[in-house]
Structures are given as structure tokens and as C-alpha cells.
Amino acid sequence: MKKLIVTFCFLSVFTWLSSAQKFASVDMSYILKNIPAYETANEQINQVSKKWQSEVEALQKEAEAMYKNYQTELVFMTEEMKKKREEEIVAKEKEAQELKRKYFGPQGELFKKRESLMKPIQDEVYTAIQSISKDRNIEVVFDKSTAMSVVFTTPGIDISDEVLKQLGYSK
Numbered sequence: 001m002k003k004l005i006v007t008f009c010f011l012s013v014f015t016w017l018s019s020a021q022k023f024a025s026v027d028m029s030y031i032l033k034n035i036p037a038y039e040t041a042n043e044q045i046n047q048v049s050k051k052w053q054s055e056v057e058a059l060q061k062e063a064e065a066m067y068k069n070y071q072t073e074l075v076f077m078t079e080e081m082k083k084k085r086e087e088e089i090v091a092k093e094k095e096a097q098e099l100k101r102k103y104f105g106p107q108g109e110l111f112k113k114r115e116s117l118m119k120p121i122q123d124e125v126y127t128a129i130q131s132i133s134k135d136r137n138i139e140v141v142f143d144k145s146t147a148m149s150v151v152f153t154t155p156g157i158d159i160s161d162e163v164l165k166q167l168g169y170s171k
Contacts, residue, residue: 056103141159
């Protein structure tokens, strides 16, 4: 009988604690799509990326053209000329790789550009979510656009529109 009472008390306390937690969800892709500054920043990043990609491709094509010319003129070259041309080709290929790494590497210009344009917007959204969570005593907010483990959320706990409203982008 004592075990039954202890178990009942334990379950009661556990149920009370679990019901005290408040959850909400947001759809970050929905929120960001409805912020004009985010779309503008995304377009700027795409334009810069295409420009830089064309620069890298131009250098790579130049290196390929140098190699093709080298192959066609190979029979007429001395050993010294061959070595010099090979070094020029390798230098051009390295230049293309360095430019690619400079623009698209892990800490490259594209990363820095994306961070400088997107981070302020993302921080603003995070601050709005944090403010709403504090006002409504929400303890956990899930992002249903990226959380692979969230299969379904009730529309009643989705605060995405509320976040947009607080940011001044109400629908």
C-alpha cells in the first residue's frame, strides 16, 4: 500500500511538472520569407556569388586554354620552354584555386558577406522570439522548418505570425 501511495505521489508530481512547461514552435523559413530585408540580402549574396564564380571560372578556362596550347606546341619546344610553360600553367591553376578559396572557403568573402547581411536580421528575429517567449512564459521554442525530429506541431503553438507582427511585418 505504501508503494502504491509513493508511486501515485511521484506520478502526480511528475505530471504537474511536465504540464507546467510551455512549448511553442516557429517556422523560420516562413518568417524569413516574409521579411523584405532578408530577401534583399539573399539576392545581393546570390549576385555577388555569381560574379565571383564567373571570375574563378574565367581563370580556370584561361588555365585550360594555356594547357591546350601547350599540348599542341609541345613537339616544337625545348626542354627549357616546356618547363617554363608548365610552371605558368600550374601558377594559373593555383591562382584560380586561391581565388576560389578566398571567395568561397570556410572563412571566405562569401561567408563574411552572408554573415554581415543575414546576422542582424536573424538576431532581430531571435530577439522577437525571446521577447514573446518571456511574455508568454514559454520555456522551449522549436523551429519546425529545420528540426528533423519534429513531425507535427499543433497550429495553436505556432508563434511565427506573432513574431512577424512584433517585427512589424504582420500579415
